[in-house]
Amino acid sequence: MTTTIAKLADHVGKEATIQGWMYNKRGNGKLYFLQLRDGSGTTQGVVVAAEVDKETAENAEKLTAESSVKVTGTVNKHPKQEGVYELQVTKIEIVQLCTEEYPIAKKDHGIDFLLDHRHLWLRSSRQWAIQRVRNTIINATFEYLNQEGFIKIDAPILTPNACEGTTELFEIDYFEENKAYLTQSGQLYIEAAIFSVGKCFDFGPVFRAEKSKTRRHLTEFWMMDAEAAFADHEDNMKTQEGLICHIVEKVLEKNMAELKILERNTEPLTKVKAPFIRKTHEEVVKELREMGSDIGEMDDLGGDDETNYTKKFDKPIFVEKYPSPVKAFYMKRDPKDPRRVLCSDLLAPEGYGEIIGGSQREDDYDTLLQRIKDHNLPLDAFQWYLDLRRFGSVPHSGFGYGLERIVTWICGLEHVRESIPFPRTIYRLTP
Ligand code: 4AD
Ligand code: MG
DSSP, X not given: OEXXXXXXXXXXXSEXXXXXXXXXXXXXXXXXXXXXXXXSOEEEEEXXXXXXXXXXXXXXXXXXXXXXXXXXXXXXXXXXXXXXXXXXXXXXXXXXXXXXXXXXXXXXOOHHHHHHTHHHHTTSHHHHHHHHXXXXXXXXXXXXXXXXXXXXXXXXXXXXXXXXXXXXXXXXXXXXXXXXXXXXXXXXXXXXXXXXXXXEEXXXXXXXXXXXXXXXXXXXXXXXXXXXXXXXXXXXXXXXXXXXXXXXXXXXXXXXXXHHHTTOOOHHHHTOOSSOEEEEHHHHHHHHHHTTOOOOTTOOOOHHHHHHHHTTOSSOEEEEOOBGGGSOTTBOEETTEEEEESEEEEEETTTXXXXXXXXXXXXXXXXXXXXXXXXXXXXXXXXXXXXXXXXXXXXXXXXXXXXXHHHHHHHTOSOGGGSSSXXXXXXXXXX
């Protein structure tokens, strides 16, 4: 019967057919070892030419890398390797024979070549493993938030103005004489939705036209924004902590094989348990200066600062209460120090840096109005947002995570571009 490689264990001693691709072959004439993959996993097919029909023996001989096949055989447990199953092949049906040489051969290719061939590179075992971990992270996010009473609310992608009030937006023509912008975060919209549903989250692609060329920046990436009514800065951090612990736990439960392919040291991941480390921006700046950084007291943390600082830890670190001028207009001032805001950035350890940004929101109408004016934002465009503070305003908080930053950290990747199926950066829009 037709099954998948992941389910071969259910067919030991019996005949099974798998459908997939041959990615490698050894042997000649009498004996062939076919390395097969079908999306669910990989296996080896052993072909003894003298024991199969003529057509199958010929097919084994002519099969080329990445040809698509249906392979039938008896399922055997690997004599030495636990959990590994092989096929003693009885029949090979070729679905499509590749007649040209596969562009991504085994030899080392440069990163640009691989990215130009991303549509093919995705098939490699490393990329397969990363996408599977990414899938677990997405599912674990939905699972945790639903369990905590957050419901999914979809925010729009086409927006009339900036959420954060920056100029780093992709602008498009919107019919005659109008402009629209691709969203950079659904936050403001899900803030509106909490007045209907209490707690909610969005999850979708966001776009940033910033000219950052770092290993942490994409121009299109996937963000999850969560928001809750009657939640303060402390509640907000609790939710983030719970969410990240749940995600890491699920990956360790479901993706040990993938992490092994990625050669990820899982030791630090097992330490991702609540409570996370908590530092104020003031403390972090002080420590960074002692480490030799020239960061100013009221400066934002730079990429290098985040890298150097987080290398010291194997648990995520909340950095709280940044100076107000380096953060967005909607963040609520700290009543104990109005130069700072009730915000937190969650930094991943091992040098990875920011994975989440969040804050308590300004809920007072007059203060928010003043903040919008101070930031020179177009008042007209924010009237609907101000309405939220006119009609039943409540203390509320939320945060947004960058999916690719989390995948990069958990998979132990060097660069964010491998964490998304088709990366978009300032230099790359293809394939
Ligand atoms: O810190 P950011 O800019 O926060 C917001 O957009 C808020 N509106 C979120 C909220 O409070 N609901 O972005 C959130 C996260 C960052 O912490 C980071 O993980 C990721 O998005 N991120 C990027 N990921 C990849 N490429 C980029 N250019 C990114 N910019 C931010
Ligand atoms: Mg941020």
